[in-house]
Amino acid sequence: MKVLDGVYVDGAWRSAGAAEPLAVVDPATEEVVARVGAGSAQDVDAAVRAARDAFPGWAAAPPAERAARLAALRDAMATRADEIAATVTRELGAPPKLAKAVHTQLPIAVAGSYADLVASYPFETQVGNSTVLMEPVGVVGAITPWNYPLHQIVAKVAPALAAGCTVVLKPAENTPLTARLFAEAVHEAGFPAGVFNMVVGLGPVAGQALVEHPGVDMVSFTGSTAVGRRIGALAGGAVKRVALELGGKSASVLLPGADLAPAIKATLANALSNSGQRCSALTRVLVHRDQYEEAVALAAEAVAGYVPGERIGPLVSAEQRERVVGYIEKGVAEGARLVAGGPTPPLSRGYYVSPTLFADVAPEMAIAQEEIFGPVVAFLRFEDEEDALRIANGTVYGLAGAVWGAPDEAAAFARRMEAGQVDVNGGRFNARAPFGGYKQSGIGRELGEHGLTEYLHTKSLQF
Secondary structure (H helix, E strand, O other), X not given: OOEEOOEEEOOEEEOOOOOOOEEEEEOOOOXXXXXXXXXXXXXXXXXHHHHHHHHHHHHHOOHHHHHHHHHHHHHHHHHOHHHHHHHHHHHHOOOHHHHHHHHHHHHHHHXXXXXXXXXXXXXXXXXXXXXXXXXXXXXXXXXXXXXOOOHHHHHHHHHHHXXXXXXXXXXXXXOHHHHHHHHHHHHHHOOOOOOEEEEOOOHHHHHHHHHHOOOOOEEEEEOXXXXXXXXXXXXHHOOOEEEEXXXXXXXXXXXXXXXXXXXXXXXXXXXXXXXXXXXXXXXXXEEEOOOHHHHXXXXXXXXXXXXXXXXXXXXXXXXXXXXXXXXXXXXXXXXXXXXXXXXXXXXXXXXXXXXXXXXXXXXXXXXXXXXXXXXXXXXXXXXXHHHHHHHHOOOOEEOEEEEEOOHHHXXXXXXHOOOOEEEEOOOOOOOOOOEOOEEOOEEOOEOHHHHHHOOXXXXXXXX
16 A cells, blocks of 8 residues: 655655554544555654745735635635545545535635635734734644544634744644645645645654744644643743644533423534534533423434434544543443443444433533543533533533523523533534633634634834
8 A cells, every 4th residue: 555645845745754654544444545654853843944934935925915825725625625525534434414514615614714804804003103013923833633634724724824824734643634635735726835834643753843843933733631731831831822722521501491302403413413523512411400301302312313324423543432432331330321322332343432322410420521522412400590500611621512592591691601602592603703712621712813813923013
């Protein structure tokens, strides 16, 4: 099997320096489908140097030029849409419909949004006798996860390039084929050499080298809170700017009198999308005691439609499956009531886990406190709104949430939730609104204008 290049530096592909290439495994079949060269610390150094050299020219490029290149990137990805979707299905296991609609179309739209935004963004404003300038931070090290392999890349790289920064990307080792397609689209879009660079590799090797490199001005990371802490400590020691989009344990709160059927349907669609491998997944469902058993019964009926291998895909790896199964076993051991699913593999091949529902979950249980990152949903009772708020806010995370109920009451409750993004009565995701969390869910925001300003310095000139 041919080893594909995993290092793109200064506008060209090059062989990786690490000894062992990365094996790309189809999680639905457990078969190795490709091998990609893994970059070394030396490859990272070359990539950072290229980005450093390219920075002055790209920072000085007019916003209209940056907008044109981003529009070309959007178009190049759109041309590859079918190939991107098929690749995401092959290396992540996402069902084809999800791969097309979310994994492919969403990042294309995000890239287009930054092409529009940079063309009109006020990089220079007047405040009294001061001219306020918004200037690019410099060289950005972007480290992205496997669960949304293209969207997470675009959500970092597009605003960084729009701001005038240059980038070194270290994508997830589980999904390097999608990252390669993105690098090809960047090349086709005509960005100057060195403006974008990529090093596929292992986190402890390429990722750590990128975070520690003195030529990197900012690190943008999406992943677990545990790894985010380490990156924050390393970057903080060097006084580098960081943006951290980390874990979550989001609550969907069904206030007394909420219409249960649509609330349960939408909550499960959110929680089980991407096989539950979402940092913002609504994995805790809070229901008033008077409606609790009815809600659990509706959920059990709805989850029966999530057939593994059809509507819901596998987890990304054997390791991830073992982690999720371990949490299911822990939930049973802690005394939660298993309503649907369980630890038994639903299929003989592939890293599948049955969609699993727990009822009678206490707020202090591990399955109600810790991020599982799989298709596991916990139902919790509450007595009144204050009790619901205490439970909803009672974790170390604060990424997302949802509220269902009378419009005014639901909106008032949402304002009191400690979360960066809350859907009220099924409000739809907005790719131009800021995304990010409170507490241990991270630092900074992605998407829209807030995502752009993460990559800008503020300078005042007094006259």
